[in-house]
Amino acid sequence: MSDIFSRIDHSRTADEVVGQIEALILEGVLRPGDRLPGERDLARQFEVSRPILRDALKALEMRGLLTTRHGGGTHVADVIGQVFSKPVMELISTHRKAAADYLEYRREIEGVAAEYAARRATPDDLALLDRIMARMEEAHGSGDFQHEADIDVEFHNAVGECAHNIILLHTLRSCYRLLSDGVFQNRLLVFTLPGAREDLLAQHRAIHAAVKAGDPAAARKAAMDHITYVERAMAQAERSGDWQRVSRLRLKQRAGEQETARRRGQNETGAATRESGKTTP
Template structure:
């Protein structure tokens, strides 16, 4: 191998290591598309051929995926394990959904406390911006935008915790377990009174983090998840009662009810 090829290989490894660090720390999120090749090469001060070699290294490691003719994107890291059929099975059962909320309560309370102690000024500014986004959506009665701001705020808190293991696990789970089956987010945000309560809860968490009050942040996050857990449980129970009522109304689809016309008997030969 020539000196030039050795140098080129080292440069590609440096590119790969830099991008890998951005993925690990959460600067590049799963599914996020990288800059166009020309712009990214300029940002990293390398040639396009060196950049391609670096990207190829990360693709071989499973960290990048082809972007369908539009460059590379970060692979959906961690989701292969979390989309195991066992997880899908658990997600369909109420007790597992409740256990997930309990898990979130433990993790997010700790994450909020860590964020209050460790967040940088840049991260605090992003949390303020997210609160403003939530307030604007709330004022406009835009439930979808408010729900998306909700999800973003929780992810920002994980990032501000500066615990890379926690961030990567919760980031992977967020893409799979953010469904209504688990969190009932769309149902909750459909009720104006509940949206207002959730807004106050989110503000309490964020303001405690902004004030760098770790105990208050931990308490506010714990109260928020406990409320979500109880509300989700009540929604599931109400839906189960409704399903039972509907089955009784039509005989479970297998019987007849008074007033219904039974099938004609066979007259025979």
């Protein structure tokens, strides 16, 4: 991890270290699972003594913001995962209306995020978005659906970061967590539709271009149009999948009927032959 921590300018107390790490977590600079530098390096960046640093890290761990792994260092705790409790996540995964409501909510909130991103993205934000977009283009060329879907989520996360609104950022991250945790098992169905991967890539390009151009209205429209497309494509993919399931069952049933008829015909022929043998003088 590069030097993202600043020296403490005032009394160099544990509270000031705590406040700086809290702000980095809240602003989304430090993400769940990120590992903090070692104690010596971290104390050097803050320019505080190691006892002060230990007190700060202990306070953050007691508040559930950091976690220490034996032999594995200090990491940012999984604070985002706690937005949706496990029972709620299980309910969402088993009710179709929840999936529809999820996309409806995402359409509105991502429209706002893209609009804010177009207004507020810094040159560094845009550089990060450029890199993610380039990786998405590369993944698209590879034909790896799972990798493409993972970068899709990363792209939307980055747009949320560009919006520079703390509440929006963490709300979006909690939404995307449902995807990364596999709550919506059918999310890859869209990628199987003819032409869908090309359409999705074009939509991400449109969002990216509008944010880079600083066009809030276009960015909002592009983001909302994207989710509307996903809604329709998901419905189509599910219908197509259901049609395929029914067609497969029909084929299996017809094949079974034909096999039964064939065997019945063989049995009748055999019986007739045996009967004919009995009556032959």
